[in-house]
Amino acid sequence: MVATPLPxxxxAAPASGHGKTxxxxxxxxxxxxxxxxxxxHKVGPDYIDPGYHAMAxxxxxxxxxxxxxxxxxxxxxxLHGAAAADIAVIEGVMGLFDGRLGTPGESSTAxxxxxxxxxxxxxVDISHASRTHAATVAGLAAFDPTVHITGVILNKSRSARHAEEVRSALNSIGIAVLGVLPRDAGVDMPSRHLGLVPAAERAESAATLARLxxxxxxxxxxxxxLDIGSRATxxxxxxxxxxxxITAPSQGRPVVAIAGGLAFTFRYAETEELLRAAGCDVVDFDPLTDTVLPQGTTGIYLGGGFPEVHAAELASNTSLIRDLRAAIESGVPTVAECAGLTYLCQTLDETPAVGVVSARAAMTPRLxxxxxxxxxxxxSVLAKRGEQVTGHEFHRTLVTPTSGESSTGSDDFAAAWDLASGPDGFASRTLHASYLHVHWAGHPQxxxxxxxxxxxRAVSTSCPATRDMLRHHGDSETGSSLLDFAVNVYAGPRPTWLDAALHRAVDDAxxxxxxxxxxxxxATLHGRPANEVLPTAGASEAFSLVASLRRWRRPAVIHPQFTEPHAALLDAGHTVFTVLCHPEDGFLLHPDAVPEDADLVIVGNPxxxxxxxxxANTIRQLLRPGRVVLVDEAFLDAIPGQPETLAGDRSAGLLVTRSLTKHWSIPGVRAGYLLGDPTLIADAARHQVPWSVSTSAIAAMLSCSDDRACVESRRRATELAQWRTNLTExxxxxxxxxxxxxxxxxxxxxxxxxxxxxxNKGIAVRRADTFPGLGDAWVRIAARNAATAEQLFAALDDVLGVSSRAPTTLPLLAPQSVDTLS
Structure with missing residues (x-):
């Protein structure tokens, strides 16, 4: 393990009030x-002291x-916070051994x-004793052998003689005095109801720091x-x-507006760092002075602070309040902690506030x-049901629901958290507002x-240009002068019997x-009744039919996947929830990542x-009463044996779409079909435009479903698997x-x-940055025969400056083996 030197x-101190800060x-x-x-650095959850540290x-x-x-x-x-620092100074909390109540000093300075x-x-504040302080220090030094007290700074000395009495006593127990601060040093650190006044609120803070x-x-x-610090191991x-x-869900840079200024000074530095690592642009706004949210806001974070001190000024900024309320009510994802919660109430100390939640906030005598x-x-937008987190509360306000119908203040919200003391805050699929402060570095999920x-949200409300990205297709990557690895159409001649059937279809037109x-x-091919099958003009028509089947409340698309279903839902006027699979585990599907209230889920397989x-059993876990699950099996016939297919599964709410385009090399003939729940099939048929499936598509469906076609389909699948293995290796x-x-x-x-x-070298591969969850470092490469693949490898060697070598350990392998054939 790497050892990093860090002075x-x-x-620390025997108790609060000795002058640690x-x-x-x-x-x-x-x-x-x-x-x-x-x-x-600051031990504990406190926000105020780190503000002074940052200024210093x-x-x-x-x-x-x-x-x-x-x-x-x-x-x-x-180590992260102290990167490139010469020394780290860690300020303790309360007394040296004081930590979480009921524990042996958990989260204490020690x-x-x-x-x-x-x-x-x-x-040590020595203002009220002298030699007795040596006994206190000696006890602290002996209490825990894992804690090493290496020196003492005496604070608030009344006189030189007083200080010398304490110094002498400490010398007798072998503890060095590193300094003595006089009682009348003239440095004032004012406090109020939650401790010190934040540095950002004190105009004289810079001058105070210089004097200090x-x-x-x-x-x-x-x-x-410095010598003590340098001796740290x-x-x-x-x-x-x-x-x-954390990972960036898409290649976009959506804006997260974070409240700042004098009223909202509490947040952990790692919160912003995590959001930036997740591909978000973090932009501060000041609710006291800014009249609108930052341009392009697609997420809002309202942290802690003292809005109660500035309630009148916040209320007077009616333009921002209107903009903020409209954004949150329109579904902009919003997280509010403590002060942020009170700001979203109808009133704050009887002063009008944002009014997003039906509650009022007011100061109380109780901390x-x-x-x-x-x-x-x-x-919710932040947590999964049953998930447990750790956090802290620190406030003198009380939020009281006003609706009278719900413990959370509104029928539109549930509680954000369940605490030992009862429910806390307000939560929905786009808002999470509570008193609890959570350090996201401890809970990055x-x-x-x-x-x-x-x-x-950024994709769902995107401009037409972004929707065009969802419409991007592999055929636009190719050209007459390019070797095509971009289009997933079988690169081989069509069977003569299929060509003959297509030609006869022209005569029947x-x-x-x-x-x-x-x-x-x-229906016979898949062992189903005819009322469980609907021929369509390719998979694209199937996606459009499902998108218009109902007024979906919360459709979810599992990405990265073929983007046509997502685009079809947007075109039908739906707001689409994106569920991302991640490269860290090989883009595996996790059913519990799908919102419980999703009434339509679309997933590709493969x-x-x-x-x-x-x-197949993983996909079945997506099924719920009242939910439709659409599985796109466009490429399953290209896999030997068609494993994990659900084409014969007759579960309620399940639909499967198939396409003949890729496997049979007929992209110009839009031939596909839907299989599944007969009620849903009947609904889709009622939405279908008359005669949408062409004569040539019907001819392809008939020809590619007989025994002769099944033999050829298996041969192609075996050949494609060989090509893919060669490409992968x-x-x-x-x-x-x-x-x-x-x-x-x-x-x-x-x-x-x-x-x-x-x-530029004449090779067309499919760009991947148009797939949500991927970026321009990824490409999709269609399987081609060995001779064609060698041309790709030669171009890659030239572009990357590499050549074939022994396989390396690959970090992105899913827990499936590479296809091998006996």
């Missing part, structure tokens, strides 16, 4: 004044809290000092402090990285403070879900087409463009990551710009 120390912030400022890069160091203030993020993330988060193997410097830095320089032995482990915790374990009672919803015989033949073949031997699948194409991560470079 560091913890500033003053000394820690002053040390940071003094060390920065010496030209050092200093990283500031010029770097984001960071929190280290084992309860909030888990013990295993403390060192990685410390706990974090032990986890990070950091030396501890105590700050000078006081520390004058009264503390900084060289001794190297830390084992890797730095936390947001990009390792609510403490760690919480929360369970999500429903699926929350950030992922929010980012997924934001990207989904004088009459209107009648698909009755084709319907019966296809999926285009990943080629992943999902187990050739790519893998060049160190190109591929997704293991079963389709007659391969999804490969060749790197950004390679698609265009191959085109």
């Amino acid at each position: 560091r120390l913890v500033i 003053t000394v820690a912030t002053g040390l940071m400022a003094a060390l920065v004044a010496r030209g050092l890069a200093v990283s500031g 160091t010029g770097r984001p203030g960071r929190n280290l809290d084992p309860f909030m993020v888990g013990e295993q993330r403390i060192v990685p988060l410390l 706990h974090v000092a032990a986890l990070t193997a950091s030396p501890v410097v105590l700050v 830095a000078q006081i520390i320089e004058d009264h503390v032995d900084l060289d001794a402090v 190297p830390l084992e482990g890797a730095a936390w990285a947001a990009a390792a915790e 609510t403070l403490g760690y919480r374990t929360a369970t999500a009672p429903v699926d 929350l950030a992922q879900r929010f980012a997924d919803a934001v990207h989904h 004088a009459a209107y087409p009648d698909a009755t015989e084709a319907r019966a033949v296809l 999926t285009n463009p990943t080629g992943v073949l999902h187990p 050739g790519l893998a031997s060049r160190g190109i990551p591929v997704v293991t699948g079963r389709a007659p194409f391969v999804l490969a991560r060749v790197g950004a710009g390679v698609h265009g470079s191959l085109r």
Whole structure:
């Protein structure tokens, strides 16, 4: 394991009120004044002290809290925050050993000092005693052998003689005094109902820091402090990285508007870092002064702060309130924590607020403070039902529902969290507002879900140009001068009997087409009654029919996959929920990622463009009463034996679409069909335009369904599997990551710009950045015979500067084996 040197120390105290924040912030400022890069950290969930740290160091203030993020993330988060710093200064919380109630000091300063193997410097207010402080320090030093107190800074000394009494007593127990701060140092850190006044609200903060830095320089032995920090042992482990915790759901850069300014100063730095890693552009807005949300806002984050202090000014910004309310009510994904929750109420201390939730917020004499374990009672924009998270509460306000009909204040919302004290907040599929503060670095799945919803919103409300991306098809990649690996049509001659049937269809074109015989033949092929089959003008018509079948409340499309179903739903006026499969696990389908209230789910099997073949039982898990599941099996006949097919499954609510276009090399003949629930088939038939299925398509359906066609279909599938194996092995031997699948194409991560470079060399492959969840580093490559594939390999060798070598370990292999043939 890698060991990383990091000079560091913890500033602790026997109890609150001894001056930890003053000394820690002053040390940071003094060390920065010496030209050092200093990283500031705070033990616990507090937001205010890190604001002062950030002002002192010029770097984001960071929190280290084992309860909030888990013990295993403390060192990685410390290394992340302290990257390129000369020293890290960690300010403690409360007394040295004070942590979560009912535990042996969990999340205490001592706990974090032990986890990070950091030396501890105590700050002791000596204003009310002298030698007795040595006894206190001695007890603290002996209490826990994993915590090493290496020095003391005496605060609020009444006189030199007073300080010397304490120093002498400490010397007798072997504890060095690193500095003595006079009682009348003249540094004022004002407080109010939730602790210190945030640095951003104090106009004189910069001047105060400058004075504080000078006081520390004058009264503390900084060289001794630096020496203590430099003797900290190297830390084992890797730095936390947001990009390792989260993925970008699409290639877009949707805007997440984050409330800031004087009224909203509380949020963890890692929250923004996770959102940026998820492909979002994070833009601050000030609810006190900005009259509209940032341009292009498709997600909103309202963190903590003091809106109650600025209630009148917030209420007077009626233009922003209108814009914010309209955005949230229109479905813009929104997360609000604590202060954000109160801002969304109808009133805040009897002053009008945004009014999105039916509740009023008001100040109370009682402080609510403490760690919480929360369970999500429903699926929401942030959490999955039954999911448990850790967080904390810190407020003096109380939110009271006003509807009288629901404990959450509105019939449109459920509770956001279930706490030991009862339900908290408001949740829906697009809004999550609660008192609970959650550190997303400890629960990155929350950030992922929010980012997924934001990207989904961006696609669902996109401009026509973005919808055009969903309409992009492989045939537009090709040209007369290009070798075609872009179009997934079998690259071989059609059977003579199929050509003859198509030619005869031209002679029959004088009459209107009648698909009755084709319907019966296809039903026999799949062992179903004729009323469970509907011939269509290719799979595209099937997608359009299903999109217009009902006024779907919440249709969901599992991506990355063929984008035509998504586009058809948008064209029908629906808002589409995107469920992303991720490369980390080979783009596997996770049924629990689909919203429980989705009434239509569309999935490809094998999926285009990943080629992943999902187990039939996994797809069956998507079925629910009142839900329709549409499975696109356009490429299943290209796999030997057609494994995992649901074409014969007669489950209620299940539809399967098939296409003859690819396997039989007839893209100009739009021939496909729907199979499934007879009630749904009948509804689709009523929406179908008369004579939409052409005479030639009917001829293809009849010809490609007899015994002779079944033999040829199996031969083609076997040949395609051989071609695919050769293609996969050739790519893998060049160190190109591929997704293991079963389709007659391969999804490969060749790197950004390679698609265009191959085109310049006369090779057409399918770009992948038009598929939600993929980017321009990916391409889809159709399976071709070995001789044709060699031309692709030669072009890749030239473009990438590589040649065939022994296969490397590929990070993107799904848990399926590469096709092999006996």
